[in-house]
Amino acid sequence: MPNEVPSEGLTIHTLPLGPWDNFVYLLADEASKTCAVVDPAWHAPSILQEAQRLNLEITHILCTHSHFDHVNRVEKLLETLDIPVHMLRPEIEFSGYRCENLVPSSPGDTLRVGKHVDVTMMHTPGHTPGSCSYRLRDAIVTGDTLFVDGCGRCDFVGGDPEQMHQTLQGLLDKLPGDTVMYPGHDYGPTASAPLAQQRGTNPYLQHKTVADFVAHRMQGKKPNTGLSSPPDWAPADS
Numbered sequence: 001m002p003n004e005v006p007s008e009g010l011t012i013h014t015l016p017l018g019p020w021d022n023f024v025y026l027l028a029d030e031a032s033k034t035c036a037v038v039d040p041a042w043h044a045p046s047i048l049q050e051a052q053r054l055n056l057e058i059t060h061i062l063c064t065h066s067h068f069d070h071v072n073r074v075e076k077l078l079e080t081l082d083i084p085v086h087m088l089r090p091e092i093e094f095s096g097y098r099c100e101n102l103v104p105s106s107p108g109d110t111l112r113v114g115k116h117v118d119v120t121m122m123h124t125p126g127h128t129p130g131s132c133s134y135r136l137r138d139a140i141v142t143g144d145t146l147f148v149d150g151c152g153r154c155d156f157v158g159g160d161p162e163q164m165h166q167t168l169q170g171l172l173d174k175l176p177g178d179t180v181m182y183p184g185h186d187y188g189p190t191a192s193a194p195l196a197q198q199r200g201t202n203p204y205l206q207h208k209t210v211a212d213f214v215a216h217r218m219q220g221k222k223p224n225t226g227l228s229s230p231p232d233w234a235p236a237d238s
């Protein structure tokens, strides 16, 4: 997958992984050759090899939320890396997620990757109560909040379509249109997209009322079902 360079000294490397079309990201500070990995899941060797291939040292793990398909290789990485794992406190409280080196974080917290790349944690609830989007310069990594031409489901345990509507409107209101959105899954026609483009093409950003959004998002779905706990199976790493 081609890499995109939102601004000087920062590179966002995209790694498609797993059976659910997840994207794992390496947010790299080119000056120090260090990076944060977002949502390490499905295959630890692929993540470690990609960092090695790019000559990057992984210094942080950033979790957008607690769902299994986003965190199922955190502990595997911690077997060889002694680095902090960031997740928003409301998500930890909601899910009971635990791992070594877990840093309960607050909305608005900023962490630095390497020497120059500041990453801010934005609370973007709706898919889960403590979902986090990571903002860095003119990019945002949105997990299961916003996809290219889609948005995260709100029918899982902890989901809230009204909150999701508020979250999405907040992102559009707060962030410049040239902000490039990097989603948690490869569900759209492109891997990433500018918010201004999404404002025009994403069907979930077109609704005039909260009620219209909720009806669309919840069509055919039952609230609070599924994904309340990790599946009782684990994929192999080889």
Ligand SMILES: [Fe+2]
Residues within 6 Å of the ligand: 065, 067, 127, 144
């Ligand atoms: Fe999810």
